[in-house]
Amino acid sequence: MYVAVKGGEAAIANAHALLADRRRGDRSVPALRLDQVVEQLGLAVDRAMGEGSLYDKELAALALLQARGDLIEAIFLVRAYRTTLPRFGYSQPIDTAAMLIERRISATFKDLPGGQMLGPTFDYTHRLLDPSIVGDDVAAPITREAEAEQAPRVTDLLGRQGLMEPDGETGPDHEVGDLTREPLDFPLNRDLRLQALARGDEGFLLALGYSTQRGYGRTHPFVGEIRIGEVEVEFDVPELGFAVSLGRVKVTECQMVNQFKGSAKVPPQFTRGYGLVFGQAERKAMAMSLVDRALRAREFGEDIVAPAQDEEFVISHSDNVQATGFVEHLKxxxxxxxxxxxxxxxxxxxxxxxxxxxxxxx
Amino acid sequence: MQTQTSLPDTDRKAALDVLAHAPAKALATLWDAWADKPQHSKVRGPEVGLVMLRGRAGGGGTPFNLGEATVSRASVRIVTGQVGHGYCLGRDLAKAEIIAVIDALWQRDAAPVESQIIQPLRTLATQADQQRREESAATRVDFFTMVRGDN
The missing domain is CATH 1.20.5 (Single alpha-helices involved in coiled-coils or other helix-helix interfaces)
Incomplete structure (x- = not known):
């Protein structure tokens, strides 16, 4: 219980002035511009967009600057901003098979139609700090003739042979759940779970995904495919009577392929977990796909024995804005x-x- | 639901797609070069709002709400009576309004809009995409199998 306490107004005002000063730092150091944050701290911007659940790079950059680089504070700011805007509607589902691919890898198949492209990855770097990056002098990337080749989703390739559990389409009457409109009511459908996971805290999901690998709800995962790139956003415009593109957004998709499930009616098939996140966010997309698969335990009739399989536990604690609100209110x-x-x-x-x-x- | 679109609608959509995707600077430059800009009145906006973006479970399954994006939109009527609509990602009211005016112009007479604005933007976009494809292609892994020396 909190009671209204009087006094402290001057202290609060002065604290905010001090915060503004410390945020800006030494005035002899040039102030950061938003475009510098967008261009040079891109993955922090992507994380603020993903967990802020709002795709807008400049806003996320502003939030990061205002939060002095505190990601959860930035995410909080982004979430607060979105409540000030009207909702125009829902887009058509994006088509990740039609992505303009920047990175695409598979740990399960070497030879993929469309090939494997490493893209701008930290993988295979030596993780040695490199003081020489400070400065402007970076060579232009190397180019190679691009083959005009389709790059179908890996899961679709295996799916054609019946080895892979299909995507699973709900009927056209299924109303897509939206946790920004309706309070969560457990147990959830997978659509709501995926929405919650997509905006969930990366660290929390990473730890839970890791826990499944260490034996707390094992799922025997393989990365079927990770792809990063831009997809078109199509939106039905009522005044036009047809859908138009609003532009493109960058997303990261992870298809986790897991061990089999079959029944008297269905022969054994690989099962799957799915991750989809705004921006370039590979670790988050992988963690999300691990947790998505673990949370499907009920659907597959698996024993629920581990935290990562406990839907109410996972989804109730995955939102870092909620979590920080409740933890920080203690002060x-x-x-x-x-x-x-x-x-x-x-x-x-x-x-x-x-x-x-x-x-x-x- | 997918709306059946007639052929001119398909062309109009194609033009609007290009406009939405255009970098604001490139669009503004081309629009500055457009000789007789029509007087126009605002029917709605320009305004900023949100669109909830959707994905599909597994890539092709049940739709789910991925997260929102900021979107700008504007509707305008040009002096000759055509109403144009502009939509684009982000918070760029000027861009949405320019798209709406160009959409209205397109309905009045598509040919010059296509040749002076849409085509150049399309070329620009194709080049930019090609550059991106070639940069990624350079990171493509050419697998080869080590042959074991038996002799």
């Missing part, structure tokens, strides 16, 4: 609560002392 004045606790403990101690005295006297 707000709880003077009355604590006063009550103090009274209680004094009384308990008095009773304890009295009982001891009585025992000694007997």
């Amino acid at each position: 707000l004045p709880h003077y009355v609560d604590f006063q009550a606790e103090l009274d209680l403990i004094r009384r308990m101690r008095a009773e304890h002392d009295a009982a001891n005295l009585k025992e000694a006297a007997e």
Whole structure:
């Protein structure tokens, strides 16, 4: 319980002025521009967009600057901003098979139609700090003739042979759940779970995904495919009577392929977990696909024995804005609560002392 | 639901797609070069709002809500009566309004809009995409199998 406490207005105002000063830092150092943040801290921007659940690079960059680089604070700012805007509607589902691919890899198939492209990856770097990156001098990337080749999703390739669980389409009457409109009501359908995971905290999902690998709800995963690139966003415009493209967004998709499931009716098939995240966010997309698969335990009749399989536990704690709100509220004045606790403990101690005295006297 | 579009609609959509995708600077430069800009009145906006982007489970399955994006839109009427609509990702009201005016012009007389604005933008986009494809292609892995020396 919090009570209104008076006083502190001047302290708060001055603290905010001090925050502004510290955020800006040494004035002899040039101030960062938003385009510098967008261009040079791109993956932080992508994370603020993904977990802020709002695709807008400049806004995410502004949030990062304002939050002094504190990602969760930036995500909070982005989430708060989105509540100020009207909703025009829902896009058509993006088609990741038609992506303009920047990176595409598979750990399950060497030879893929469309090939494997490493793209701008940290993989295979030596992880040695390199002071020479500070500065402007970077060579233009190397180019090679691009083959005009389709790059179908790997899961679709295996799916054609019946070895892979199909994507699973719900009927046209299925209303897509939206957790920004309706409070969550467990158990959830997979669409709502995926929405929650897509905006969930990367660290939390990473740890849960890791826990499944370490044996807490094992799923035997392989990366069927990771692809990063731009997809078209199509939106039905009522005044036009047809859908138009709004432009392109960058996304990361991870198809995790997991061990088999079959039944009397269906022969054994690989099962799958799915990750889809705004921007370039490979670790998050992988973690999301691991957790998505773990959370399908109920659907596959698996024993729910581990945290990553517990839908209510995972989804209720995956949102870092909610989590930080509740954890950080502890620092707000709880003077009355604590006063009550103090009274209680004094009384308990008095009773304890009295009982001891009585025992000694007997 | 997929709307059946007639052929001119397909062309109009193609033009609008190119405009939405155009970098704001390139669009503004081409629009600056357009000789007789029509007087226009605003029917709606320009305004910024959100569109909830959707993905599909597994890539092709059940749709789900991935997250929102900022979108700008504008509707305008040009002096000759045509109403144009502009939509694009981001918070660029000027761009949405220019797209709407160009859309109205396109309905009045598509040919000059196509040749002076849409075509150059399309060429630009194709070049940019090709550059990106070639940069990624250079990172393509050419697998080869080590042959074991038996002799």
